[in-house]
Amino acid sequence: MRVAVLLKAVPDLVEELVLDEESGSLQYDEMSYVPSEWDDQALEEALILKEESGAQVTAIAVSTGDVDTMLFTALAKGADHVVKITGDFDASMSNWQQARVLSDYVREQDFDMVLSGVQAIDDVDGQIPGLVAGFLNWPHASVVTEVRMGGDSKVLLRQEYSGGLVAEIEVESPVVIGVQAARKPPRYASVAKVRQVAKSVAIEEVSAGAPAGPAFADIQFVRPVAAGRAEMIEGDVDAVADRIVQILADHNLLRRA
Amino acid sequence: MQKAKAIELEIAVVDGVELNGTWNRMFEPRVISEYDLSVLEEITNIPGAESLGYCYQCGKCTAVCPVDSVGDYSPRKIFRRTQLGISLLDSPDLWLCTTCRNCLRVCPKEVNMIDIMPAVREQAVLEGKAPAELLTAFENTARYGNPIGESARKRADWTKTAGVPVPVMSQKKAPVDVLWFVECYPAYHPRGKEASAALARIFAALGVDFGILGTEEKCAGDSQRMAGERGLFEMLAEHNIKMLSKYRFNEIVVTDPHAYNAFLHEYPKLGGEWPVRHYTQFLAEKLAGVNFVKGIKKRITFHDPCYLGRHNGEYEAPRSLLRALPDVELVEMGHCKQTSYCCGGGGGGMWLDGFTRDYASERLSERRVKEAVEYGAEILAVSCPYEVPRFEDAVKSTGHDGQIQVMDIAELMAYCMGLNEGLAIS
Ligand code: SF4
Ligand code: SF4
Numbered sequence: 275m276r277v278a279v280l281l282k283a284v285p286d287l288v289e290e291l292v293l294d295e296e297s298g299s300l301q302y303d304e305m306s307y308v309p310s311e312w313d314d315q316a317l318e319e320a321l322i323l324k325e326e327s328g329a330q331v332t333a334i335a336v337s338t339g340d341v342d343t344m345l346f347t348a349l350a351k352g353a354d355h356v357v358k359i360t361g362d363f364d365a366s367m368s369n370w371q372q373a374r375v376l377s378d379y380v381r382e383q384d385f386d387m388v389l390s391g392v393q394a395i396d397d398v399d400g401q402i403p404g405l406v407a408g409f410l411n412w413p414h415a416s417v418v419t420e421v422r423m424g425g426d427s428k429v430l431l432r433q434e435y436s437g438g439l440v441a442e443i444e445v446e447s448p449v450v451i452g453v454q455a456a457r458k459p460p461r462y463a464s465v466a467k468v469r470q471v472a473k474s475v476a477i478e479e480v481s482a483g484a485p486a487g488p489a490f491a492d493i494q495f496v497r498p499v500a501a502g503r504a505e506m507i508e509g510d511v512d513a514v515a516d517r518i519v520q521i522l523a524d525h526n527l528l529r530r531a
Numbered sequence: 532m533q534k535a536k537a538i539e540l541e542i543a544v545v546d547g548v549e550l551n552g553t554w555n556r557m558f559e560p561r562v563i564s565e566y567d568l569s570v571l572e573e574i575t576n577i578p579g580a581e582s583l584g585y586c587y588q589c590g591k592c593t594a595v596c597p598v599d600s601v602g603d604y605s606p607r608k609i610f611r612r613t614q615l616g617i618s619l620l621d622s623p624d625l626w627l628c629t630t631c632r633n634c635l636r637v638c639p640k641e642v643n644m645i646d647i648m649p650a651v652r653e654q655a656v657l658e659g660k661a662p663a664e665l666l667t668a669f670e671n672t673a674r675y676g677n678p679i680g681e682s683a684r685k686r687a688d689w690t691k692t693a694g695v696p697v698p699v700m701s702q703k704k705a706p707v708d709v710l711w712f713v714e715c716y717p718a719y720h721p722r723g724k725e726a727s728a729a730l731a732r733i734f735a736a737l738g739v740d741f742g743i744l745g746t747e748e749k750c751a752g753d754s755q756r757m758a759g760e761r762g763l764f765e766m767l768a769e770h771n772i773k774m775l776s777k778y779r780f781n782e783i784v785v786t787d788p789h790a791y792n793a794f795l796h797e798y799p800k801l802g803g804e805w806p807v808r809h810y811t812q813f814l815a816e817k818l819a820g821v822n823f824v825k826g827i828k829k830r831i832t833f834h835d836p837c838y839l840g841r842h843n844g845e846y847e848a849p850r851s852l853l854r855a856l857p858d859v860e861l862v863e864m865g866h867c868k869q870t871s872y873c874c875g876g877g878g879g880g881m882w883l884d885g886f887t888r889d890y891a892s893e894r895l896s897e898r899r900v901k902e903a904v905e906y907g908a909e910i911l912a913v914s915c916p917y918e919v920p921r922f923e924d925a926v927k928s929t930g931h932d933g934q935i936q937v938m939d940i941a942e943l944m945a946y947c948m949g950l951n952e953g954l955a956i957s
Binding site (some may be wrong): 324468 | 542675
């Protein structure tokens with residue numbers, strides 16, 4: 275069983291997004307990037323699968339910036355192999371383009387399963403796994419919280435539904451899975467181990483051309499406009515209580531006896 | 532159990548004195564009980580953790596370990612549990628030691644928790660056995676250069692509130708006398724920033740020629756080292772040494788005793804050797820030139836930070852600053868100087884409050900605040916950036932709000948120099 279895990283770097287929201295208000299464009303070069311947290315979950319689930327059933331785990335990232343540390347960390351955590359897809363790419367690369375490049379690589383390889391974060395902060399509608407499945411013409415399951423091996427190339431999945439419902443699904447591999455959460459919190463790779471891996475193991479680099487296909491004609495980024503602000507209620511307990519009663523009354527939320 | 536076998540010689544000559552019969556009776560050594568020592572050996576085989584095996588169970592450490600006073604803990608107990616087959620690697624015991632160094636002060640066998648803890652913890656981190664909240668602090672430090680997870684780009688933002696220019700070395704482009712290594716909590720924590728602003732104003736008033744690294748500075752990393760992330764510590768140290776090496780200065784002054792410890796003992800091993808002083812030491816020497824314009828009519832007590840006091844032997848400098856403040860009455864708590872209690876923040880404790888809660892009847896900081904109140908202190912003065920937030924929380928949680936205030940010595944000193952009008956001493 276060979277498992278591919280798709281990783282990507284996303285803008286770090288601890289640092290501020292750098293927006294050029296006039297042109298409505300993000301200044302990608304001036305922002306810092308972190309591994310997408312859902313991809314971390316996907317990697318963890320793949321590593322659990324490896325421990326359970328000896329799957330071979332390959333972590334793959336498109337070189338939209340510095341992705342080396344992310345890949346070395348994946349190795350330090352237990353991935354067997356890491357691949358960086360290089361080309362004329364940068365951080366402004368769209369999810370559609372990344373999915374295209376990733377699926378072109380996956381198609382050439384002999385993977386049984388592709389895991390990726392169900393979403394990312396720059397992709398809240400789950401684009402990457404869905405698009406990759408579409409390009410590969412493989413089945414796709416989303417919002418998955420557990421992946422297990424069944425018999426005869428079958429894969430067993432748990433999927434979350436609203437209202438606390440959980441579905442158990444059996445699919446035939448190959449399959450693309452959008453992971454919501456791994457069964458355990460992502461493991462920690464110590465800095466010493468990551469550094470040692472970076473010195474002793476090489477990242478496989480595969481070059482790819484620019485993905486052909488539709489691109490956005492124009493995207494405008496604007497800062498959200500605050501509609502109204504929260505009111506901080508000050509004063510002693512009685513004053514605060516009076517004010518709360520007043521607000522509830524103003525909104526017709528008080529039932530009087 | 533095997534019976535003791537007596538050995539008696541007819542005549543034995545000891546130092547020229549003849550002893551016969553029962554007078555020279557001795558017993559052959561016998562095995563009292565047999566333990567399977569494989570678990571203990573697994574621990575003492577870890578480089579750095581050898582001395583755990585020296586323990587002969589005298590119990591001196593139990594009497595002084597701050598963690599034992601709120602729980603069931605001490606090097607003696609750790610040894611005994613390990614001897615009985617409970618691996619320290621899997622035990623919560625591994626994460627409770629604050630590396631306060633009080634046990635080492637009294638241990639006749641030099642069982643050294645300051646070496647044992649980081650060594651065994653490092654192994655546990657590798658085996659994926661460290662508490663999640665600690666790992667979050669490690670990840671934050673690796674990513675942002677501070678354990679709190681604050682923006683690395685905003686590390687120097689506090690300077691805007693200082694009210695005096697705080698030169699950043701990369702912009703100053705000239706040598707300085709003092710390179711001030713600010714550290715994380717003084718750069719990001721709201722109360723830490725207030726103390727930093729106060730210290731900046733003191734420096735300015737005293738005409739100190741100083742500069743900071745600003746966003747080029749990262750956490751000194753000493754507590755992460757003690758908590759078991761040596762690799763992270765080395766990465767941070769290499770970074771800081773590289774940045775410091777770009778500039779010319781005569782000495783480093785640190786806000787944080789943990790950074791002081793790192794610069795004194797650990798950075799030189801990695802090629803970063805500079806004269807370093809804690810800010811209280813630096814200011815104590817300048818006291819003669821300080822112009823105090825106001826007094827504080829309060830009873831003040833001082834909490835010795837473990838890494839300034841017990842670890843590095845400085846007890847006097849902070850006290851000389853407090854004694855110099857007009858109108859102040861300095862009182863000592865029972866646990867002071869060498870026997871000082873611990874705030875609970877050292878050795879990674881700062882990031883383990885959630886974890887320790889299950890193994891302690893109260894926080895060490897709460898114990899300490901109660902002691903300060905017992906001695907009638909109205910202000911608990913501190914000189915380690917971990918302590919203001921820890922003790923302020925403890926003042927509230929022990930119900931002493933309004934009775935005692937927690938302040939950094941820099942804040943108090945700036946106040947008496949007329950440089951800290953905002954400080955509300957109630
Ligand atoms: S003081 Fe030292 S020898 Fe005595 S019980 Fe404690 S660790 Fe063991
Ligand atoms: S270093 Fe301090 S906390 Fe740790 S075992 Fe010794 S006395 Fe207890």
